[in-house]
Amino acid sequence: xxxLGIFMNFWEKNWDADHKKYIDKAxxxxxxxxxxxxxxxxxxxxxxxxxxxxxxxxxxIELTYSLGLDRNYDVSSLDETMRLGGVKYLQNIIRKMxxxxxxxxxxxxxxxxxxxxxxxxxxxxxxxxxxxSMKEIVKVAEECGVTYCVEAVNRxxxxxxxxxxxxxxxxxxVDSPNIGVLxxxxxMNIEENNIGDAIRLVGxxxxxxxxxxxxxxxxxxxxxxxxxxxxxxADINYKGRIVSEPFVMQGGEVGRDxxxxxDLVENPCEATIDAEAAYLLNFEKEMLxxxxxx
Ligand code: MN
Numbered sequence: 001x002x003x004l005g006i007f008m009n010f011w012e013k014n015w016d017a018d019h020k021k022y023i024d025k026a027x028x029x030x031x032x033x034x035x036x037x038x039x040x041x042x043x044x045x046x047x048x049x050x051x052x053x054x055x056x057x058x059x060x061i062e063l064t065y066s067l068g069l070d071r072n073y074d075v076s077s078l079d080e081t082m083r084l085g086g087v088k089y090l091q092n093i094i095r096k097m098x099x100x101x102x103x104x105x106x107x108x109x110x111x112x113x114x115x116x117x118x119x120x121x122x123x124x125x126x127x128x129x130x131x132x133s134m135k136e137i138v139k140v141a142e143e144c145g146v147t148y149c150v151e152a153v154n155r156x157x158x159x160x161x162x163x164x165x166x167x168x169x170x171x172x173x174v175d176s177p178n179i180g181v182l183x184x185x186x187x188m189n190i191e192e193n194n195i196g197d198a199i200r201l202v203g204x205x206x207x208x209x210x211x212x213x214x215x216x217x218x219x220x221x222x223x224x225x226x227x228x229x230x231x232x233x234a235d236i237n238y239k240g241r242i243v244s245e246p247f248v249m250q251g252g253e254v255g256r257d258x259x260x261x262x263d264l265v266e267n268p269c270e271a272t273i274d275a276e277a278a279y280l281l282n283f284e285k286e287m288l289x290x291x292x293x294x
Contacts, residue, residue, distance in 0.1 A: 001294040002233075004284055005033025005064065005243035011273050013252025016040040019052050027059035029277050035243045038065035038105060041096035049100040064208070064243065065097055066107040068157075068257065074112030075133035076126040076160060086112075087133045091140040098144035104241070105141075106149040106182045106208055110134060110170065111160045113257075123159050127170075130160060134174045141178040149182035149208045154190040156259075162191045164198035168205060180207025184245065185224055189214045195225070199232035206238055210245045211284065217264050218246045218280035226287055234291040244280050248273070 006029075008022045009015065015037045026034040034056070041049060056063050069075070073086035090109060097105065107113075110130050134148075141148045152167040161167050167181040181202045185195065192198040199206070211229075213222030220226065233242075247254060248264040255261070265272055288294040 001285070001288055002239060003032040003062065003241045004281060005035055005062070005241060006031050006277055006281075007066065007243060007245040008034060008036040009254045010244070010246050010248070010277060011270065013249060013254050015253050015257075016043075020055050023052070023056050023059050023061050023063075025274070026277075027061050029274065030281055031061070031277075033062045033064055033241055033243055035064040035066055035106070035245070038067040038093050038097065038107075039070070041065070041093060041100070044096070046096075046099045049096065053100040062241075063100060063102055064104040064106070064241065065093075065102050066245075067093070067105070068108045068113035069111065071112030071114060075137070076111035076130035078125060078129060083129055083133055087136050090133075090137050094137070094140050094144050094146050094148075097146055103145055104147050104149060104208055106151050106210070106243075108151060108153055108158050109148065110150055111158055113157060115156065115159050120159060127160060131170070131173055134170075134179070138174055138176040138179050142176060146178065147207050148176075148179045150179060151182040151184060151210070152187060152191070153184065154187045157187075162187075164188070164192065164202050168202060171205060181205045182208045182210065184210035184212065185219070185229055186210070186212035186214065186216050186245070189224060196228045196232035196235075199229070199238075200235055203236045206236065206240065208240055209233070209238065209242045211242060211280075212245045212247075215264060216245075216247045216258070216260070218248070218276045218283070219244060220280060220283040226283075227290075230287040230291040230293070234293050238293075242284060244277075244284070246276070246280070248276070
């Protein structure tokens with residue numbers, strides 16, 4: 001069966017938090033993977049990163065990483081100083097991931113997270129800058145055994161890569177075994193004409209998969225067609241990771257950055273979120289079974 005994971009900030013309103021607590025919690029609920037923001041790695045000593053890795057190994061949890069790139073490190077910037085600073089920054093994050101044995105990075109990691117507030121008739125100059133950066137970043141990913149997953153996200157979060165087709169084009173132009181495409185059901189619901197077709201288009205270039213509902217609640221709670229989604233994953237014989245990334249609580253850095261301005265579950269205390277996590281894990285396992293993937 002595909003490894004199933006959860007993003008730590010389902011629970012936490014700030015990006016950095018007590019990783020050990022969530023390693024233990026994810027294992028207890030029955031997940032295989034815990035994904036968290038990669039940036040806090042830069043503030044951690046190598047010993048602390050190794051300690052987290054050991055905790056995760058002992059709990060049977062794989063740690064994967066995600067980031068929304070700080071716009072001060074925008075690797076698609078037309079400003080060469082900023083672009084080169086971003087290349088160094090991402091290379092450092094990849095090196096820190098290697099310390100903890102991390103092999104997978106997702107998110108908006110090919111441009112600053114957000115849309116440039118300029119009139120833009122043609123995004124190609126930014127695309128070219130990003131590609132130039134990525135060719136340098138991916139060399140470090142190759143050295144460190146990290147797979148760089150280019151996540152297509154909706155138009156309110158980037159101008160560069162909104163669709164599966166754009167992600168495929170980008171990855172083809174970087175041309176490395178250590179780069180692939182990440183699709184996320186929440187973003188696909190906004191940008192794709194047909195979610196199943198988008199998944200089939202990416203096919204064997206799909207290196208990770210994020211799940212979340214149309215309104216970013218837990219899979220199964222909203223109106224996405226999960227039979228279409230898991231059916232398409234079965235069509236491409238997808239064996240990779242499936243990580244849920246719901247956000248249901250207002251407040252904190254996460255509420256600000258993800259634009260969650262109301263609670264999307266009733267009484268969002270820790271016990272409620274635990275129960276939602278258990279619910280979505282079961283929902284996805286049932287979907288995998290139904291579509292012959294388990
Ligand atoms: Mn995602």
